[in-house]
Amino acid sequence: xxxxxxxxxxxVTKRGQDVALRCDPISGHVSLYWYRQALGQGPEFLTxxxxxxxxxxxxxxxxxxxxxxxxxxxxTLTIQRTEQRDSAMYRCASSHRQGTxxxxxxxxxxxxxx
Amino acid sequence: xxxxxxSPLSLVVHEGDTVTLNCSYEVTNFRSLLWYKQxxxxxxxxxMLTSSGIEKKSGRLSSILDKKELFSxxxxxxxxxxxxxxxLCAVEASGTYKYIFGTGTRLKVLA
Numbered sequence: 001x002x003x004x005x006x007x008x009x010x011x012v013t014k015r016g017q018d019v020a021l022r023c024d025p026i027s028g029h030v031s032l033y034w035y036r037q038a039l040g041q042g043p044e045f046l047t048x049x050x051x052x053x054x055x056x057x058x059x060x061x062x063x064x065x066x067x068x069x070x071x072x073x074x075x076t077l078t079i080q081r082t083e084q085r086d087s088a089m090y091r092c093a094s095s096h097r098q099g100t101x102x103x104x105x106x107x108x109x110x111x112x113x114x
Numbered sequence: 115x116x117x118x119x120x121s122p123l124s125l126v127v128h129e130g131d132t133v134t135l136n137c138s139y140e141v142t143n144f145r146s147l148l149w150y151k152q153x154x155x156x157x158x159x160x161x162m163l164t165s166s167g168i169e170k171k172s173g174r175l176s177s178i179l180d181k182k183e184l185f186s187x188x189x190x191x192x193x194x195x196x197x198x199x200x201x202l203c204a205v206e207a208s209g210t211y212k213y214i215f216g217t218g219t220r221l222k223v224l225a
Binding site: 004031033035040041042043044045048050055056058059091098099101102103104105106107108 | 118148150155156157158159162202204210211212213214215216217218
């Protein structure tokens with residue numbers, strides 16, 4: 001596609017439910033990153049993939065958060081047993097290759113946990 | 115601990131003014147620094163800087179890096195209301211391929 005796309009754009013869920021957020025990177029981009037962005041803050045790194053391999057998940061807050069990219073393209077970030085503190089904008093970015101390359105961001109998924 | 119600090123946190127100017135936004139960093143084995151503009155949607159890429167002293171320029175925007183003093187500046191000349199946004203700086207820590215973002219500078223340009 002022309003840019004990074006994410007779905008859904010907005011998600012409201014009740015505490016305790018699981019949610020799955022999807023990211024479709026720019027076609028041909030090898031690396032894919034997940035960030036969380038709180039209001040008034042810069043994006044905070046969660047995890048990233050090179051092709052289908054998860055290279056670094058040090059930013060995932062706890063074991064309720066997981067991510068996968070099984071075929072090296074679309075990625076899913078899953079949050080289990082959501083809590084109110086999980087409410088945030090979740091952004092995905094992709095880059096041409098792993099390494100010193102600019103990242104292009106998607107529009108984000110605004111998650112609200114009630 | 116790796117850190118990126120942007121200043122000022124916010125800035126209000128009038129159209130036509132020139133602004134300078136600052137980004138200082140502390141990372142292990144610096145490799146690259148990125149500038150982004152964020153309006154209401156996703157951050158949009160502006161510049162990538164890897165070498166000291168080489169200015170990157172795009173229209174009224176320019177940026178330069180000082181690896182000795184560990185900072186970068188983003189200049190916007192002849193500001194327009196369309197420049198109103200949050201400007202984010204991110205630094206890659208070598209060997210990690212992770213970017214650490216600052217909190218951003220919120221710029222408002224008044225007509």
